[in-house]
């Protein structure tokens with residue numbers, strides 16, 4: 017893979033199975049994957065193929081059944097729940113299909129949420145959240161509640177929340193899955209900008225080929241196994 | 253503290269539901285405050301020491317009158333300063349309601365209760381000199397529009413006149429005020445001469461409903477009480493000497509064991525409150541599982557999620573509870589006025605009442621919050637995000 021920049025993510029022999037009743041159902045089997053630092057990486061595949069499962073493992077939201085995940089030199093599959101939470105807070109930004117903003121908080125307060133876990137002062141938190149909102153082009157909507165924003169705007173607030181702590185890695189699960197074409201384009205160019213101009217490494221799950229075109233690499237997942245990597249465009 | 257706005261926002265996620273829950277918490281603690289005051293008014297035990305005045309009444313029943321012949325013997329007890337006495341009359345003005353307390357009292361009764369009955373000296377003199385004179389509280393006079401010098405007929409509820417009629421006429425010669433706001437209830441009282449009653453009624457002669465004794469030294473109240481009760485020991489009119497508060501409590505307890513009733517009501521109210529707020533919190537957390545999962549995704553620790561939910565339920569109960577107790581504190585003086593005489597005066601809630609209420613709020617908040625909080629804490633992020 018891309019050795020020029022060094023791998024941010026190194027996944028070896030990764031397996032994940034779920035217990036359904038008494039039966040163990042394998043979802044991922046023997047996945048090996050490297051994602052270079054600074055890559056914009058698309059993970060494609062049919063519904064139920066295990067894309068979200070893999071992304072959640074990369075984001076440290078779940079623990080694998082076997083194999084190892086090293087991110088930025090750290091083996092996250094061996095961290096306990098508390099350490100993993102600290103690791104997520106410091107190293108990963110999350111973007112979901114349905115935005116997952118807290119409905120009773122303003123855009124500004126939503127973006128400030130991850131900063132509550134830092135030692136920053138209230139005024140510093142406000143300042144950084146304002147900068148993040150500005151970066152996604154929503155400075156003028158800071159006081160709006162999610163219900164007062166369009167889907168595309170909500171997703172941009174979610175992206176602002178994901179980058180406000182300045183993590184190296186963004187994981188995005190179908191970030192355009194719930195958006196119309198135009199809003200989807202906005203969100204994808206925003207991600208592309210974050211990748212190119214701010215050096216964020218992005219792993220994005222999508223089953224939309226047009227979304228994947230914005231990435232620099234993509235892999236296909238089928239029935240829990242990786243089936244080939246393609247270079248889409250030149251890396252940043 | 254920085255999480256406070258998060259707790260607050262969570263609380264108001266469903267405004268109507270939170271408002272209704274708050275209201276029921278408020279009502280429960282309003283009741284808690286009031287019933288607690290009622291209970292402590294009635295539980296005013298036989299703490300004799302320090303009492304300025306003692307009440308001597310029949311040991312058998314406070315409705316049983318005592319011979320007036322006891323008067324010189326009580327006066328002779330060492331430590332007794334002054335003895336006044338009174339009879340319950342139980343009359344009413346035109347209609348049985350509104351009720352107001354009316355007594356036949358000895359001449360020195362007003363002086364013995366100088367803290368309750370502040371009367372211009374000229375009116376006090378007029379009362380002493382007028383055989384059918386009556387002094388009434390300012391609130392009562394205002395209520396019925398009575399003026400000084402007016403003649404007022406009361407209808408006897410218990411004691412007809414010797415000629416068999418129920419009409420007793422009194423001349424209002426004094427209108428008193430009660431300076432102490434906490435005792436304002438006394439301004440509902442109607443007082444007239446014991447002699448006029450004793451000579452005029454068809455049923456009883458030479459009897460006092462109860463005696464009021466003032467003391468040289470309040471610290472010796474216990475000894476004096478024992479000495480007074482010893483006078484009538486083994487007679488057919490044994491006495492019980494107790495504090496005013498205990499006497500009033502005994503008086504009202506004729507209705508039933510108020511303390512027990514109050515306790516029962518409180519238990520029922522708080523049981524309901526637990527179910528109600530418990531349900532609210534369970535629902536609130538169930539709806540918010542995906543949001544709590546987001547917080548965890550962002551790196552909030554299990555303990556932080558637990559604390560957030562607990563803080564929310566404690567805040568809910570504290571908010572409603574403090575409002576309820578505050579309301580109770582506000583209306584107790586008014587209640588005392590309204591229930592004047594029929595009821596021992598309710599004490600204010602005091603720091604003790606507030607402290608136990610706050611303790612109770614904290615406990616209820618934690619109890620109703622703990623299961624939802626555990627549920628929030630234990631959620632698996634990936635399942636919750638996927639809506640599983």
Ligand SMILES: Nc1ncnc2c1ncn2[C@@H]1O[C@H](COP(=O)(O)OP(=O)(O)O)[C@@H](O)[C@H]1O
Nearest residue numbers: 034035043062063064065066067068069070635
């Ligand atoms: N927590 C779980 N328990 C049981 N089965 C699960 C769980 N998570 C995922 N699965 C199953 O694993 C498979 C892959 O799921 P997922 O990773 O969400 O697929 P994708 O995102 O590619 O659509 C699906 O069949 C799904 O039902």
Ligand SMILES: [Mg+2]
Nearest residue numbers: 067068069189
């Ligand atoms: Mg998925």
